Amino acid sequence: MSTPALSDLTVGDVIAEAEYALSRDSLVRYAGASGDFNPIHYRDDVAASVGLPGVLAHGMLTMGLAVQPVVDWVGDPGRVVDYQVRFTRPVVVDPADGALVNVVAKVGRIDEDAARIDLTVTFNGETVLGKAQAVVRLES
Amino acid sequence: MSVNPELQGRSYPPTAPYLVGREKVREFARAVFATNPLHHDVEAARAAGYADVVAPPTFPVVVQEHALAQLLADPDGGIDFSRVVHGDQRFSYSRPIVAGDELTATLTVTSVKTLGGHSMVTADALVADAAGEHVVTATSTLVVRGDE
Numbered sequence: 001m002s003t004p005a006l007s008d009l010t011v012g013d014v015i016a017e018a019e020y021a022l023s024r025d026s027l028v029r030y031a032g033a034s035g036d037f038n039p040i041h042y043r044d045d046v047a048a049s050v051g052l053p054g055v056l057a058h059g060m061l062t063m064g065l066a067v068q069p070v071v072d073w074v075g076d077p078g079r080v081v082d083y084q085v086r087f088t089r090p091v092v093v094d095p096a097d098g099a100l101v102n103v104v105a106k107v108g109r110i111d112e113d114a115a116r117i118d119l120t121v122t123f124n125g126e127t128v129l130g131k132a133q134a135v136v137r138l139e140s
Numbered sequence: 141m142s143v144n145p146e147l148q149g150r151s152y153p154p155t156a157p158y159l160v161g162r163e164k165v166r167e168f169a170r171a172v173f174a175t176n177p178l179h180h181d182v183e184a185a186r187a188a189g190y191a192d193v194v195a196p197p198t199f200p201v202v203v204q205e206h207a208l209a210q211l212l213a214d215p216d217g218g219i220d221f222s223r224v225v226h227g228d229q230r231f232s233y234s235r236p237i238v239a240g241d242e243l244t245a246t247l248t249v250t251s252v253k254t255l256g257g258h259s260m261v262t263a264d265a266l267v268a269d270a271a272g273e274h275v276v277t278a279t280s281t282l283v284v285r286g287d288e
Contacts, residue, residue: 033171059226064172064198071176078236080197086228
């Protein structure tokens with residue numbers, strides 16, 4: 001797979017789209033991998049006791065998966081030199097039906113040696129991350 | 141209890157070295173749906189010029205977590221963990237993390253703001269390798285909810 005070149009990009013281009021099916025299993029797997037064992041991410045009773053609408057996906061899980069379409073597009077995770085998000089809405093993961101998270105990645109800005117990719121990340125038709133931007137090092 | 145404004149500017153000692161394991165990189169990659177071969181296949185990573193498998197972009201959260209624990213445990217910090225919500229997060233890299241790296245994180249609180257009863261605490265975790273070279277800065281803003 002060849003690396004995309006800056007000269008082939010135009011601001012506004014959609015470079016990748018993906019959908020991720022989260023289940024409670026995904027949350028348990030992420031808890032173990034990351035070391036974040038906050039029970040609001042796997043116990044309905046604890047989530048309810050602190051006033052949440054249900055068990056939530058870890059924000060860092062949503063952040064972690066949302067950049068994957070960009071990594072797949074660029075072919076090398078080491079080219080992602082900067083990545084930021086704001087957590088704006090929770091992703092509630094139903095025990096039976098899970099949650100579908102949708103990611104659309106667009107070219108936001110083109111610099112001399114990098115492109116900024118802007119991510120629109122939605123769950124149930126609403127964005128869950130704000131200012132989700134990945135800077136990818138590329139050659140012209 | 142409220143967040144101590146004097147936290148701003150406070151730094152904590154470097155965390156104990158964290159050795160990035162190959163299986164940990166693979167495990168973390170599976171957990172964030174990262175299927176790129178450079179996360180999983182040592183030969184593919186070496187062919188691309190890396191010493192070993194490459195960690196996903198958000199992997200430094202594992203090391204940052206140890207650094208933030210110092211802030212949350214600070215006896216006069218006034219941060220009630222049960223009221224903490226993750227507000228935003230950023231990773232700014234000097235180089236990618238690969239298996240075999242030994243990383244330490246040094247945390248500095250860069251800003252404490254109060255906004256409508258809530259406090260926003262922003263902290264930079266500077267992650268360095270065994271040679272002391274900068275690898276990545278992990279910046280988090282924690283929102284500490286006030287009394288309802």
